[in-house]
Amino acid sequence: MVTTAQALAAGLTRDQVRHLWRSGRWTRIARGCFVPVGTSTEGALGDGLGLTPAGMRRARIRAAVACLRRSRHGA
Known part of the structure; x- marks a missing residue:
């Protein structure tokens, strides 16, 4: 899982994060939290994430x- 804050700290811009999400290369699992889509195998859910149901959970x-x-830190 990658947060928006982690992506920004790694040098990506908000536009780049948005592009990764909208292009389907990242899947949003919560606001500001993404899972990069796996390229080698599809997950057991057929979601393309390469995650098992337990991994997605x-x-x-x-x-x-x-x-x-x-929310606790007011960010």
Whole structure:
């Protein structure tokens, strides 16, 4: 999982993050949280993410925790 803040800290612009999401290269799992789409194999869900159902569940939990941190810190 990649957050918008992590992508910006790595040097991407907001427009680049938006492009990755809209082009389908990243899948948004929560506001400001993305999963890069896997290129080697499709996930067990047929979602193209290369994640098993358990892996997707963990990514969504991590996204929820990241959202809670942002709201707690007023970001």
